[in-house]
Amino acid sequence: MNAQQTCELLSRRLARSEAARKAAESLLEQKSLELYQANQGLQTLNNYLEDSEARSRKVVELMPEAILVYTEGRIVYLNEAALRLLGARAEQLLGTPVIERAGEAYRQQVGEQIQAAIKHKITTPPMDLRLVRMDGSQVDVEVTGTAIQFDNAESVLLVARDISERRMHEEALEYQASHDLLTGLPNRSLLHDRLTQAISRAERYEVRLGVMFIDLDKFKHINDLLGHAAGDQLLCAVAARLQDCVRQCDTVARLGGDEFVLLIDRISDESTVSKLAHRVVESLCQPMQLAGQPHNVTCSVGISIYPQDGQTPGDLLKRADIAMYRAKEAGRNNYKFFTAQMQARLDESLGLERQLKRALEREEFVLYYQPQVSLRSGQIIGLEALIRWQSPELGLVPPSRFIPVAEEGQLILAIGEWVLHSACSQLKSWQEQGLSIAPVAVNVAASQFTHQRIDQLAVQVLQSFELQAKYLELELTESLSMDDPESSINWMRKLKEIGVSLAIDDFGTGYSNLSYLKRFPVDKLKIDRSFIQGVTRDPQDYSITTTIIRMAHSLGLRTIAEGVETIGQLHLLTAEGCDEIQGYYFSQPLPANEIAEMLRQRPQLELAESDQAPYHRTLLLIDDEPQVLASMERLLRGEGITVLTADNAAQAYEILARQEVGVVICDQHMPGEDGISFFGGIKHIYPRTMRILITGENSAPTLSNAINRGEVYRFIAKPWDDLQVLNTVREALHRYEH
Numbered sequence: 001m002n003a004q005q006t007c008e009l010l011s012r013r014l015a016r017s018e019a020a021r022k023a024a025e026s027l028l029e030q031k032s033l034e035l036y037q038a039n040q041g042l043q044t045l046n047n048y049l050e051d052s053e054a055r056s057r058k059v060v061e062l063m064p065e066a067i068l069v070y071t072e073g074r075i076v077y078l079n080e081a082a083l084r085l086l087g088a089r090a091e092q093l094l095g096t097p098v099i100e101r102a103g104e105a106y107r108q109q110v111g112e113q114i115q116a117a118i119k120h121k122i123t124t125p126p127m128d129l130r131l132v133r134m135d136g137s138q139v140d141v142e143v144t145g146t147a148i149q150f151d152n153a154e155s156v157l158l159v160a161r162d163i164s165e166r167r168m169h170e171e172a173l174e175y176q177a178s179h180d181l182l183t184g185l186p187n188r189s190l191l192h193d194r195l196t197q198a199i200s201r202a203e204r205y206e207v208r209l210g211v212m213f214i215d216l217d218k219f220k221h222i223n224d225l226l227g228h229a230a231g232d233q234l235l236c237a238v239a240a241r242l243q244d245c246v247r248q249c250d251t252v253a254r255l256g257g258d259e260f261v262l263l264i265d266r267i268s269d270e271s272t273v274s275k276l277a278h279r280v281v282e283s284l285c286q287p288m289q290l291a292g293q294p295h296n297v298t299c300s301v302g303i304s305i306y307p308q309d310g311q312t313p314g315d316l317l318k319r320a321d322i323a324m325y326r327a328k329e330a331g332r333n334n335y336k337f338f339t340a341q342m343q344a345r346l347d348e349s350l351g352l353e354r355q356l357k358r359a360l361e362r363e364e365f366v367l368y369y370q371p372q373v374s375l376r377s378g379q380i381i382g383l384e385a386l387i388r389w390q391s392p393e394l395g396l397v398p399p400s401r402f403i404p405v406a407e408e409g410q411l412i413l414a415i416g417e418w419v420l421h422s423a424c425s426q427l428k429s430w431q432e433q434g435l436s437i438a439p440v441a442v443n444v445a446a447s448q449f450t451h452q453r454i455d456q457l458a459v460q461v462l463q464s465f466e467l468q469a470k471y472l473e474l475e476l477t478e479s480l481s482m483d484d485p486e487s488s489i490n491w492m493r494k495l496k497e498i499g500v501s502l503a504i505d506d507f508g509t510g511y512s513n514l515s516y517l518k519r520f521p522v523d524k525l526k527i528d529r530s531f532i533q534g535v536t537r538d539p540q541d542y543s544i545t546t547t548i549i550r551m552a553h554s555l556g557l558r559t560i561a562e563g564v565e566t567i568g569q570l571h572l573l574t575a576e577g578c579d580e581i582q583g584y585y586f587s588q589p590l591p592a593n594e595i596a597e598m599l600r601q602r603p604q605l606e607l608a609e610s611d612q613a614p615y616h617r618t619l620l621l622i623d624d625e626p627q628v629l630a631s632m633e634r635l636l637r638g639e640g641i642t643v644l645t646a647d648n649a650a651q652a653y654e655i656l657a658r659q660e661v662g663v664v665i666c667d668q669h670m671p672g673e674d675g676i677s678f679f680g681g682i683k684h685i686y687p688r689t690m691r692i693l694i695t696g697e698n699s700a701p702t703l704s705n706a707i708n709r710g711e712v713y714r715f716i717a718k719p720w721d722d723l724q725v726l727n728t729v730r731e732a733l734h735r736y737e738h
Ligand SMILES: Nc1nc2c(ncn2[C@@H]2O[C@H](COP(=O)(O)O[C@H]3[C@@H](O)[C@H](n4cnc5c(=O)[nH]c(N)nc54)O[C@@H]3COP(=O)(O)O)[C@@H](O)[C@H]2O)c(=O)[nH]1
Pocket: 370, 384, 385, 386, 387, 398, 399, 400, 403, 416, 419, 443, 444, 445, 505, 506, 526, 529, 562, 563, 564, 565, 582, 583, 584, 585, 589
């Protein structure tokens, strides 16, 4: 190859490499541009991503929910809300163990749930727990946990919401549902829970526990007398006193009204409970300041013991309640333990109540009627309707056996209605037979007033038999009238407006308050049989009877003595001005057909005045030895004295009631009642009588005491000196008559 060729070759190569260089340069330029453009894109993307993360962070920062992230158990992130919730700055919490922020009680549960969430890559269901704030206080939150990647690490994101307000409302509701708002004590529902827990503990540890049912006596009186504010004040004071009586571990609950229950946990023996019951009764009966005045309040307490008296809260409460009723029956202001006999009595009552319901359906009740007689005319002026149960199995059952049971349940309402209806129906029938009818008195039970419109019932029954209201008398017991005097007055007025008469039954056995009695629009007081039985011999019965008669008359009311059985009672009651009598002396309660016969016959009571001989130097001799009576009678013959004799005190009482007697000579030794005791009684009933005792023990201190008390005027020592006897009798008669 020549030089030219070489030159051409070189020049072509050069040209080619130039072209290649240019091409390379152009490619480089193009690639640079592309890279630049890609870079620009990346830059934009980067900017965008950075903006997005900042936005996301901003959103997370501003979220109202507290957000907390932890990695390997340590806090790595908290938002503002979390810091506020925990009362901390970020540097105080970052890096610290997250578990320290959960309340002790929740740590295990929270730990387990979050582990499960991480494992299954899920979000936990919301959990309620308490977070511990930086100052140690706790805050109620609802938390969810989610497993996430945070800074390339397996982490957990917690979202917490403050639920303190919701919890406060829940707690308030819970408190209201479980506490008595007046006293702040646990209520029936909480007591039931505590009792259930206490029973299972007692069962596990084989210990006993006691349930004490406390009911205030006559709380209604306080409420009515002093108003509801004072009643509330009393209940709060009782709650405080009860709490003072028990230990911390015991529960004092209020069931409502005036009913409280003590749950006494883990008792060693019954004497512990007795002591506590005693303390409760003592503590409550200390005077309480109510409406600025001291008041005495008492309570009745019934006690049941787990396990012997019941194994469920219901049984223990029921049995303590039964025992409490027995404590009330036993006179209130005391306590009683539940016994099997109480349960038996209750079961019997329930059985009887069922039988009574059947008896009403099968029309097994009948009315008997007992005449009431005027002590002025001796005529029958009324009848009392008295129910009997003609049971095919039990025979004729007296009301005392079933009325209290009927009163305990509400069966008395139906029975009372039946009695009213039957009595009016009977009256109408007698009227239609042309008999001269007398008003019929019907007994009204307490609940007939509280649960029945007795006035409307009376009107309706009278109308249905076209009977005038004057033929109906209603007997209300004294305790019923005094239980709620204001409401009783209301009822009585309504009944009087109808035109029926009203009597207060069993008068003297309740606690009549004279100021109320004056306002009761009643027509008569029925003096209770228990006083009439003792009226001729018991100074107290005599004095109660005569006081009732005088008081009734001063209020313009009539009196009727019930249960008059003897002529002596009749005479004494007549002498004391009683208006009417009712009792076996005149007639037992009789079936309607026998009463109809009586109304036809119109029997007349032989009045006391016709029997009473005028006083004439009368002496009564009492000795159980007929020879003594005979020789004394002989001795007094020729003295112009009427000598009456009796061989025991009971006979002597009858004679004294019927007859005016100036001098009584009585032997100290008599069967039944001795001479000194007999004189002690008649001194109060017949204070003017001259009382001479015949005795063989003239130096006995009982004799000198009786003389000092004025019960014995003189004594005659055995064997007696006739002249001394005559002188003593003459002197005594002289003193009596002048
Ligand atoms: N709510 C209602 N209570 C009623 C009704 N019927 C009766 N009763 C009450 O039951 C109690 C007992 O009554 P009863 O067994 O009928 O006894 C009455 C008389 O038989 C008895 N009595 C009458 N005279 C004498 C007597 O001389 N001696 C004596 N030992 N007992 C006598 O007294 C009872 C009359 O009592 P009272 O009603 O208090 O006047 C009794 O409490 C009845 O009230 C009824 O329908 N409803």
